[in-house]
Structure formats: structure tokens, C-alpha cells
Amino acid sequence: MQNAVTKVAVVGSGISGAVCAAILARNGVSVTLFDSARGPGGRMSQRRELSEDGKELLFDHGAPYFTVTNPDVLSVVGEWESRGLVAExxxxFGSFDCSSNKFVNIEQQERQSKKYVGVPGMNSICKALCHEPGVESKFNVGIGKFEWIEKENLWSLMGVDGQNLGHFMGVVASDKNIVSPRFTQITxxxxxxxLSLSPEFVKLHNIPVYPCFALMLAFSDPLSSIPVKGFSVINSKVLSWAYCDSSKPGRSSESERWVLHSTMEYAKDIVAQTGLQKPSKETLSKVGDEMLQEFLSTGFGIPQPFFKKAHRWGSAFPAASIAKEEKCLWDKNKRxxxxxxFCISPNVEGAILSGLAAASKLKGMLCSL
Structure with missing residues (x-):
């Protein structure tokens, strides 16, 4: 265990965990990053789908873009932009009122906050950060247990399959469900x-979350009757947001691809009926049909898509911010x-800020050892 003093485990490869891992690695800390998913991203995920004729279709089905106001995050994003990982x-964009079937606001681009996207996909940022020198990323590895070894003053991590994943001087987790009964409900x-290891983390015990359904659509021809490439939807019980994913910088324009997001209320109702387990094909097909019908009813003469698939985003939006001042939760004694x-604000900027804060805590602690 002699080399454990420089080792930190980061659990979760969403933007918060990925930022934290990259910052630690740049400061000489050896980082092993674990994620139960096939690849990085979290809310920055991108999905690869195939149409019936075998055509590859890529969709940013989570966060469509992000905005930045914090100077520290602006500095980080500026570096990503210089590396070609993000673009404006x-x-x-606009707002569409379903009660009048009219746009009530079309905001000109020059009057808006800058909207950043990953290039060529939203997950490109996390992919790059997870492969920084000093970061070893292990995907398809779910964490079953965090164990504190008092004698060695180290953490031991075990996989969901019981596999010993190693000993670490410090641990960062970007999963709000690690102490939550929601984890048990799902798995x-x-x-x-x-929770007895770090009782002060009781805030994590049951953070309320709002679910969302995303519908991925592909059309043979551009939807030229829609005057904007992204719009919020008001006075709809089903849709909250629609955007033309293929209009983003660096995307293939072979087909026009749109992503629709449901309202929280609609998603909560579906989840209440079907439970937290992975939704069935029948449930997703029904959701897809209902969301598409709402989109078609906007009156723009939208044709039937040649591809349609719904996805449940189970923990899309945390309904609480548990560490606005501290920016992350921190147990100094156990690193x-x-x-x-969920620490600061339910958006990409909040996640980045929290990842930076966690890296700062561990970096300061490890450097003093």
C-alpha cells in the first residue's frame, strides 16, 4: 500500500467528477475514475443510435447546452474552447405558447447569454478530461461499497460484484445516491x-430529484417551418423544451435531429405509474408517441420522423442545493x-464549480501530508 498515498478514487464521470479528476491529475495526484456506465458524460451524455437502414444517429439527450457566469468556470471553459472541446x-432561440400556438418570444442571438456546447458532442469534454495524463478511467464498474480502514487511514473500494478495486488515500463521489434509499429502490x-462513517453527510440521504423524458427524433429534411433552432414550451403538460441537435457546431448535417424534453410533471406521473426500475419498451414507446404528438400539434406542419426513441432521465434535476456556500461536502478526517x-445548482456550471471545489479540498489535504 506504499503507493496509496498518492492515489485518489473519483466515482462518477459526469462533468463534476471529470473536472475534479483532471484537476487532481494535473497537480500530481494519481487518479482512478470509476463509472458504472459504458462511457463518460452524466448529464453531458451523448447517445449513438442506428436507424432501420443502419444510419448512425448521434443525440445529446441530456443538457442541450450550458451558460457560464462564474469567473473560475469562465477560465476553465476558455481553456476547453482553445482546445476545441467546446464552441458557442x-x-x-425562443418560447412557444401551446395555448395560442404562437411564439411569444424570439430572442436574437446577440442578446442572449453565450450558449456553449461540447464538440463534436456534449460528452467530448468529459471524454477528454477522463483521459488526461494521470487519470485512469474504468467504465462498466459500479461501486458496491466504500470501506474505511481505520488502521491504515485509507479507503477500500469494492465493486458491485464484490471485486476489490483497491485502496485509496482519498475518495471523491459525484453520485448523490451513494447514501440514499433511492439506490436500494433502483438496484x-x-x-x-x-452514513455512520460520515454522519455529517446526512444531507445526502434523500435529495429530491425531478425526472425527465427525452425524445430523440430524426427527419429526412430540415424543419424549415420552425423559425428557431431551440425553444422552451409553455402551457403544455407534456413538453418543456425542444431543440435541433444537428444545428450545433461540429455535428453531422446528414439528417435533421431534434431532441424534446418532457415537463417534470409529465415525467413524475409516468414514474409514479411505472416505478423507478428501468422503464419497459412499452412504456418508452407510449411516452415517445405522446411527446411526438404534442410536437406535431404545434401547427408547423412537421412530418413524421424516420427515427423516434424515448429515454428516461431519472435524476435530471436535483430539487435542492445542499452546499451552496461550501460548493461540495467534505470530511477532512477521512479525505x-x-x-x-446537487451541491450548488442543477446545471452544468454548478457541477463544474462543485468539482473544482472538491479537487481543491483534496489537493490541499494531500499536499500537506
């Missing part, structure tokens, strides 16, 4: 972190940090 999405297993959008 310079198109007009049937006990939460990975026993354990919890970061994520």
Missing part, C-alpha cells in the same frame, strides 16, 4: 456508503468529498 452555439442493494450539481 450561435443561433436564435435492490444497500447504498455504497454507510472524502462529495460533489455535483
Amino acid at each position: 452555439w450561435k443561433l436564435n 435492490g442493494q444497500s447504498p455504497p456508503l454507510d 472524502l468529498a462529495i460533489c455535483g450539481d
